[in-house]
Amino acid sequence: MVTDVPTIRTRVAEVPPQDPAAPAVPPTPAHLIAEDFHLFYGTNEALKGVSLEIPARTVTAIIGPSGCGKSTLLRSFNRMNDLIPNVRMTGRLRLTDLDVLARSTDVVDLRRRVGMVFQRPNPFPKSIFENVVFGLRLLGVKDRGELEVRAEDSLRRAALWDEVKDRLDHSAMALSGGQQQRLCIARSMAIEPEVLLMDEPASALDPTATARVEELILDLKSRYTIVVVTHNMQQAARVSDRTAFMLQGELIEYGDTRQLFTSPHKRLTEDYITGRFG
Amino acid sequence: MIPSAGPLQPGVNVARRRRLQRLREAFIAWVLRACAFSAVAGLLLIMVFVFREALPIFTSAETQREANFLGFFTVPNWQPVSDVPKYGLVPLLVGTFKIVFVAMAFAVPVAVLAALFASEFASPRLREILKPAIELLAGIPSVVLGFFGLMVLASWLQSVTGAPVRLNAFNAGIALSLGILPTTFSVCEDALRAVPKSYREASLALGASRWQTAWRVTLPAASAGVAAAILLGLARATGETMIVLMASGNAALGTANVFDSARTLSATIAAELAEVVVGSPHYSVLFFLGALLFLITFVVNVAAGLLVDRLRRRLAGA
Amino acid sequence: MSATILGQKVAALPRKQPRDFAGGAFTALSGAAAALIVLMTAVIIGDVVLHGWQTVTWEFLSGVPREGMTKGGIWPAIYGSVLLVVLMTVALVPFGVGAAIYLNEYANPDAPFTRIVRFAVHNLAGVPSIVFGLFGLGFFVQFVGVQMDRALGLDVTWGQPALIWASLTLALLNLPVVIVTTEEALRAVPREMREASLALGATRWQTIRNVLLPQAMPGILTGAILSVSRGAGEVAPILFTGAAYFLPYLPTSPTDQFMELGYHVFVLATQSPDVDATKPLLYGTVLVLLLLTLLLNLTAMLLRARLRANLAGRS
Numbered sequence: 001m002v003t004d005v006p007t008i009r010t011r012v013a014e015v016p017p018q019d020p021a022a023p024a025v026p027p028t029p030a031h032l033i034a035e036d037f038h039l040f041y042g043t044n045e046a047l048k049g050v051s052l053e054i055p056a057r058t059v060t061a062i063i064g065p066s067g068c069g070k071s072t073l074l075r076s077f078n079r080m081n082d083l084i085p086n087v088r089m090t091g092r093l094r095l096t097d098l099d100v101l102a103r104s105t106d107v108v109d110l111r112r113r114v115g116m117v118f119q120r121p122n123p124f125p126k127s128i129f130e131n132v133v134f135g136l137r138l139l140g141v142k143d144r145g146e147l148e149v150r151a152e153d154s155l156r157r158a159a160l161w162d163e164v165k166d167r168l169d170h171s172a173m174a175l176s177g178g179q180q181q182r183l184c185i186a187r188s189m190a191i192e193p194e195v196l197l198m199d200e201p202a203s204a205l206d207p208t209a210t211a212r213v214e215e216l217i218l219d220l221k222s223r224y225t226i227v228v229v230t231h232n233m234q235q236a237a238r239v240s241d242r243t244a245f246m247l248q249g250e251l252i253e254y255g256d257t258r259q260l261f262t263s264p265h266k267r268l269t270e271d272y273i274t275g276r277f278g
Numbered sequence: 279m280i281p282s283a284g285p286l287q288p289g290v291n292v293a294r295r296r297r298l299q300r301l302r303e304a305f306i307a308w309v310l311r312a313c314a315f316s317a318v319a320g321l322l323l324i325m326v327f328v329f330r331e332a333l334p335i336f337t338s339a340e341t342q343r344e345a346n347f348l349g350f351f352t353v354p355n356w357q358p359v360s361d362v363p364k365y366g367l368v369p370l371l372v373g374t375f376k377i378v379f380v381a382m383a384f385a386v387p388v389a390v391l392a393a394l395f396a397s398e399f400a401s402p403r404l405r406e407i408l409k410p411a412i413e414l415l416a417g418i419p420s421v422v423l424g425f426f427g428l429m430v431l432a433s434w435l436q437s438v439t440g441a442p443v444r445l446n447a448f449n450a451g452i453a454l455s456l457g458i459l460p461t462t463f464s465v466c467e468d469a470l471r472a473v474p475k476s477y478r479e480a481s482l483a484l485g486a487s488r489w490q491t492a493w494r495v496t497l498p499a500a501s502a503g504v505a506a507a508i509l510l511g512l513a514r515a516t517g518e519t520m521i522v523l524m525a526s527g528n529a530a531l532g533t534a535n536v537f538d539s540a541r542t543l544s545a546t547i548a549a550e551l552a553e554v555v556v557g558s559p560h561y562s563v564l565f566f567l568g569a570l571l572f573l574i575t576f577v578v579n580v581a582a583g584l585l586v587d588r589l590r591r592r593l594a595g596a
Numbered sequence: 597m598s599a600t601i602l603g604q605k606v607a608a609l610p611r612k613q614p615r616d617f618a619g620g621a622f623t624a625l626s627g628a629a630a631a632l633i634v635l636m637t638a639v640i641i642g643d644v645v646l647h648g649w650q651t652v653t654w655e656f657l658s659g660v661p662r663e664g665m666t667k668g669g670i671w672p673a674i675y676g677s678v679l680l681v682v683l684m685t686v687a688l689v690p691f692g693v694g695a696a697i698y699l700n701e702y703a704n705p706d707a708p709f710t711r712i713v714r715f716a717v718h719n720l721a722g723v724p725s726i727v728f729g730l731f732g733l734g735f736f737v738q739f740v741g742v743q744m745d746r747a748l749g750l751d752v753t754w755g756q757p758a759l760i761w762a763s764l765t766l767a768l769l770n771l772p773v774v775i776v777t778t779e780e781a782l783r784a785v786p787r788e789m790r791e792a793s794l795a796l797g798a799t800r801w802q803t804i805r806n807v808l809l810p811q812a813m814p815g816i817l818t819g820a821i822l823s824v825s826r827g828a829g830e831v832a833p834i835l836f837t838g839a840a841y842f843l844p845y846l847p848t849s850p851t852d853q854f855m856e857l858g859y860h861v862f863v864l865a866t867q868s869p870d871v872d873a874t875k876p877l878l879y880g881t882v883l884v885l886l887l888l889t890l891l892l893n894l895t896a897m898l899l900r901a902r903l904r905a906n907l908a909g910r911s
C-alpha cells in the first residue's frame with residue numbers, strides 16, 4: 001500500500017490551490033463540549049443534563065442500555081434531530097469555538113465539519129464513485145481529476161480501495177453490508193470533517209466486517225475526533241480511549257476507558273459492565 | 279499513513295458560497311410553498327368564479343324577472359328555451375336522484391362484496407387478475423362508458439326490462455355504476471386491508487368461519503372507510519356528466535318511474551351551456567346548477583374525508 | 597343435554613361448530629361480484645375491439661373527417677388530443693411535483709397551512725368535471741382571456757374558448773393526481789437517504805435534487821402518465837373551453853380551438869344525422885381513444901408495480 005503513496009502525492013500536487021490565502025494546515029483540532037444539555041421529544045425528556053468534554057483526536061465510546069439516549073446525544077452534535085418535529089433542546093453544545101445550538105449557526109456548515117456514519121449502511125442507489133464524491137460535488141468540486149484523487153484517497157483510508165477499484169462505476173447497492181458501511185465511512189471522510197460520529201457502525205455487520213471497521217476506527221484516530229456509540233463493551237474497550245456510560249438520559253460516568261472498565265467509580269457503571277442488568 | 283489530498287475549499291469562498299446558497303434555498307422553499315398554495319388557489323377560484331356567474335340570480339332584477347330562486351322550486355317544468363322560459367329544477371333534481379339511486383343500488387353491493395372478496399378470500403393469483411381489471415375499468419374514459427351505455431347496454435337492458443324507451447334513468451344508472459365502481463371498490467378495499475391481521479386471527483381462533491370473520495369483524499372494523507367509499511362513489515355519481523348525458527335520454531320529465539327518460543343537473547349544463555348567450559338568465563341559471571353541484575359534492579367529500587380520518591385514528595389507536 | 601352454570605340451567609354448547617352454509621353462499625356471492633366487475637370490463641373492451649378494429653386503418657388515423665363526418669378519418673382529433681395533453685402536462689407537472697415536495701419535505705404536518713392545502717387537494721379531487729368546465733369558461737375564457745384582450749387592445753383573441761384554456765382547465769383537474777402520486781413516491785424513499793445526504797452537508801434542496809427526486813422518479817412518472825391518461829379521456833371540462841365540433845384546419849396557436857378524440861366520440865355518438873353510417877367511424881374512434889388511455893394506464897400500472905416490488909425487496 002505504501003508504494004502507492006507517491007502517486008497520490010504527485011497527483012495531488014497537480015491540483016492547483018484554490019485560494020492562495022488559504023491556511024495550509026489541516027483543520028484545527030475539534031473539541032466537542034456539552035454543558036448541562038437537555039433534549040425533549042415533545043414532553044419526554046430524553047437527555048437530562050448531560051455535560052462532557054471530548055478531546056480532539058481521540059476515540060470516545062458511548063455505552064448504555066437501549067433507549068438511554070446514546071443516539072439522541074450523538075445526533076445532537078450534528079443537529080440531526082432538527083429533522084424530528086417537536087424536539088426542544090436546552091443547555092449548550094460546542095464544537096471548539098462554534099455554538100452548535102445557536103440559531104445563527106449554519107447547520108449545513110456544521111454537518112460538513114461533523115460527519116456521521118449510521119447504524120444501517122445507507123449508501124445512495126448510485127455508483128460507488130458517485131457515493132464517495134457526493135459531498136465533494138455539493139461543495140462545488142467539479143474537476144474530474146480532483147474528484148478521482150479524493151475518491152481514491154477516501155476509499156484507501158476506509159480500507160476499501162483494493163476491493164472496489166475495478167468497479168467504481170458499479171452500483172453501491174451490490175456491495176456487501178460491511179463494504180457498504182466502509183463506503184459510507186469513506187463518503188463521510190471525503191469532505192474532510194473534523195469529527196466523525198458513528199452510531200453503532202458495526203451492529204449490522206458480521207464479525208469479520210466488524211473487525212475491519214474497528215481497525216479502521218483505530219486508524220482514523222490520528223486525523224479525526226471520533227465518537228462511537230456501541231452496545232458491545234468489548235468493542236468499546238478495544239477501540240476507545242475514553243468511554244461514557246449513560247443510563248436513562250443521564251451521563252453516569254465518563255473517563256479513561258481502561259479505568260472505567262477495570263475500576264469504575266460508580267456502582268451503576270459496575271453493574272452494567274459486569275452484566276448485572278440491562 | 280496515506281496523506282490527504284490537501285485542504286478542501288478555502289474558507290473565504292465557502293462563506294460566500296453558503297450565503298448565496300442560503301438565499302437560493304429560501305427562494306426555492308418559497309416557490310414550493312407557492313406551488314402547494316396553487317391547490318388552495320384553484321379551489322377558491324373555482325368557488326368564486328362559478329358562484330360569480332350565478333350571482334345575477336340573486337342580484338340582477340332583469341335576470342330575476344326570468345329566473346329567480348323561489349321559482350326554481352315552484353315552477354314544475356324545465357323549459358329554458360320556450361317563449362316563456364321555465365326554470366323549474368324539480369325535474370332535474372328528480373332525474374339526478376333517480377339515476378344516482380340506480381347507480382348506487384347497483385354499484386355499492388357489487389363494490390363492497392368484491393372488495394371483501396379481494397381482501398378476505400381471494401388467493402394472491404385471483405387478486406392479480408381482479409386488481410388490474412379494476413384499474414382498467416377506472417382507466418376507461420367516461421365518454422366511452424357513455425358510448426357503451428348508449429350503443430350497447432341500452433339495447434340489452436331494454437330487451438330484458440321491456441322499457442318503452444331505450445334511453446332511460448335505469449340504463450343511465452347502470453352505465454353510471456360502471457363509472458363509480460372502481461373508486462368505491464378501491465377505497466373500500468384499502469379500508470379493509472388496513473384492518474390489522476390480529477383481528478382476523480382472533481376471530482378465526484374462536485372458531486368463526488371466514489365469512490363470519492369478514493362480515494362480523496373485518497367489515498365493522500373498517501366501517502368508517504367503507505362509508506367513506508360509498509360517499510365518494512355518491513359524490514362522483516352526482517357530478518358525473520358524460521355517461522348520463524349520453525345514456526339517459528335527457529328528457530326533463532320528473533316522473534318517479536326509473537324506466538322513463540331522465541335528465542340530470544350535470545347533463546343539463548353540458549347540453550345547454552354551449553348554446554346560451556353569455557350573461558343571459560339561462561347562462562346564470564346553468565352556473566347556478568354548477569354551484570349547486572359543487573356544494574353537494576363538496577359536502578359529501580368533506581364527510582368522506584372525515585370518515586377516513588376517523589378510520590385511521592381508530593385503527594391507529596387500536 | 598344441559599349443564600349448570602352459576603346455579604342456572606343452560607343448554608349444553610354444541611361440541612362442533614355448526615356448518616356456516618349461509619357464509620359459504622355469501623363468500624361465493626362476493627366472488628361473483630368480483631367476477632362481474634372483471635366480466636364487465638372485458639365486455640366493454642371486447643365490444644369496442646371487436647367492432648372497431650377493422651375501421652382503424654392508416655387512412656382512418658391520418659385522414660380528416662369528410663361528408664358530414666360519415667367518412668374519412670380522425671387525424672385532427674388525434675392531433676388536438678396530443679397537443680392538449682402536452683400543454684396540460686407542461687402546466688401541471690411543475691406545480692404538482694412542487695406542491696408534493698413542499699407537503700412531504702418542508703411542511704410541518706400540523707401547521708394550519710399544511711392542513712388547508714391537504715383539505716384543498718382532497719376536495720379538488722372531488723369537484724365534478726363539469727364544474728371544472730364551468731370554471732374554465734367563467735375564469736379562463738370570460739375573465740383572464742377577456743381581460744388580456746382588453747389590456748392588449750385586441751379583438752376577441754384570448755377571450756374565447758381555446759386550446760390554452762382547455763389545457764389549463766385540465767391541468768387544474770389533474771393537480772391532485774400528480775400531488776398524491778408524487779407524495780406517495782417521496783414517502784417511499786427511506787428516511788436514511790435523507791439523513792445520509794444531510795449528514796454530508798447537503799442542503800435541503802440539494803438532498804431533494806440529488807437523492808430524493810431520482811429515487812422518486814418512477815412514482816412521479818406514474819402520476820404524470822395517469823394524469824395524461826385521464827386528461828386524454830375527460831370531455832366535460834373541455835366542452836366549453838376549447839373543443840370544436842369540427843375544424844377544417846389543425847390548431848397552430850394556443851388561441852385556436854381544436855378537435856379532440858373524446859369529444860369527437862360524443863359528437864359522433866349523439867349528433868350524427870345518420871347513426872348507422874357513422875357507426876364504424878364511431879367504433880374506430882372509441883377504439884383509438886381506448887387504446888391511448890389504456891396503454892398509458894398500463895404503463896403507469898407496470899411502473900408502479902415495479903416501484904412497489906423494489907420497495908418490498910429493499911426492506
Ligand SMILES: Nc1ncnc2c1ncn2[C@@H]1O[C@H](COP(=O)(O)OP(=O)(O)OP(=O)(O)O)[C@@H](O)[C@H]1O
Nearest residue numbers: 041044046064065066067068069070071072073084
Ligand atoms: N423520534 C423520536 N421521537 C420521540 N421519542 C424518541 C425519538 N427518538 C428516540 N426517542 C426516545 O428517546 C429515548 C432515547 O432514544 P435513543 O434512540 O437516543 O436511545 P439509544 O440509547 O440510542 O437506544 P438504542 O441502543 O436502542 O439505539 C428513548 O426513550 C426513545 O423512546
Ligand SMILES: [Mg+2]
Nearest residue numbers: 070071072199
Ligand atoms: Mg440508538
